[in-house]
Amino acid sequence: MLIFLYGPDTYRIQEKTEEIVAEYKKKYSSGLNLVEIDMSEKDISDLRAVTEVVSMFSEKKLIVLSYVFGVGSVEKELSGYFIDKKIIDDKDVVVVIKGDAGAGKSCLSVGRQDKKSKNKSDLQDFLTKNAKCQEFIYFNFLQLKKWVNGWLKKEGMEINERALSKLIDFIGNDLWQMKQELLKLSAFVLNCGNNIIGETDVESLVKPKVNVDIFLMVDSLARKDRITTMKLLRKHLEKGEEELYILNMFVYQFRNIIQMKDLADRGENEQDIAKKLKMHPYVLKKSFDQAKSFSLPELKKIYRMMLQADLCIKTGKVKPDTALDLLVMDITK
Structure with a gap:
């Protein structure tokens, strides 16, 4: 039996793996047939040694494979091995494949790809068709x-x-x-x-998590560069990030810029602003630079548009992706 856990949220993939292992240990307390294999350090021979050895105990084997993607030869060998040894139908062997941080971009977005996607490896294609799959996308x-x-x-x-x-x-x-x-x-x-x-x-x-792409998007919005903004937006969506999270990043940064602009317009220097706002140094510098590209009335107008988009998404009036597209188009008119 094959279980394929995949998606961008590696925390919940790990959490689900630990849940499967805990349930297994409840039933088979010896743990002698529980094996975890890191395929970035091991190879197919290590998997063979575990699956093909005859156990002295009448209990199922649970094998957890991590870091299986990204190495073409390993992927080809695994899909061939699963077919040859009929692991799919073997009720005494359970193999959990983690599409974790080592899986690469193609695996992390496998659930969002078309079946004929060129980025989808043979192993991913095999698993999505034959394994018991569970996708873990980011929370909204x-x-x-x-x-x-x-x-x-x-x-x-x-x-x-x-x-x-x-x-x-x-x-x-x-x-x-x-x-x-x-x-x-x-x-x-x-x-x-x-x-x-x-x-x-x-x-x-708590120090804000610095996301360089949000500054690039704000820069492109300031230039009224719709094409670049849309490209950066798609980049985030392809990574599995939810539309509302991206909008929250926009809101957070524009709120920083408004505070910065308001204090600067009142004659405060950069050092005084830094003391008052207590921002991450990188965020402070970028916000200070970006504040020069907008007037305060313009910033407030954009901020209201973002809050309106947020409300439309949360109330279901507009689809999240449509709300983001309309927001970018309105700002870059």
């Missing part, structure tokens, strides 16, 4: 809020709404980093005798 904004609240509830913690929105603005849908930030925030507020994470806690302890 509402799903991410639910996940964070759920994680905190298990730990006996809470977070207020403004703090949660800011945390998502800062980190996005990277659950690996999100978990680390939640652990840090929880430890801090508990040490202060509290169990509710507030907005000031997030601002003080």
Whole structure:
């Protein structure tokens, strides 16, 4: 039996793998027939040694394969081996294939590709047709809020709404980093005798995740360069990022620029602005440079357009991809 876990959200792929392994250990406590193979360090002979050896115990074998994509020879050997040894129909052998960080771009977006996509390898094509598949795309904004609240509830913690929105603005849908930030925030507020994470806690302890592409998109919007903006937008979507997350990145950066522009127009110098806004140094520099490309009324107009797009997506009035396209077209008129 083959199980194929794939998609851009590697945190949940790992979580699902651990869940499968835990269920296996409940049933077969010896763990003697549980094997994990990193195919970036091993080869097909290691898999053969595990699957073909006769076990002394009457229990199923569970084999977890990671980093199987990206090396053409390994991929070809694996798909051939699965067919030759009839692993698909073998009820005594369960092979879990993780489309993890080592899988490469083609695997991470396999669920979004056309069946005849040239980027799809023979192994991926074989697995999507013959394995039990589960795709893990990034959470959208509402799903991410639910996940964070759920994680905190298990730990006996809470977070207020403004703090949660800011945390998502800062980190996005990277659950690996999100978990680390939640652990840090929880430890801090508990040490202060509290169990509710507030907005000031997030601002003080969490550094925004710097996404270089968002600055490139803002630069192209400032130039009214619709074609470049659309290309960068498609690049994010092809990586599996949700439209609402991309919009949140826009909102976050334009909010930074508005604050920067407002203070600069009041005569504040760069050092004073840095002290007041407490931004990541790179974000501060880019925001300061980008603020020169817009007038304050223009920035406020764009910000209102973004909030309107956000509302249309969340209420279902406009499809997310359409809302983003219309937003870019309106800004680059």
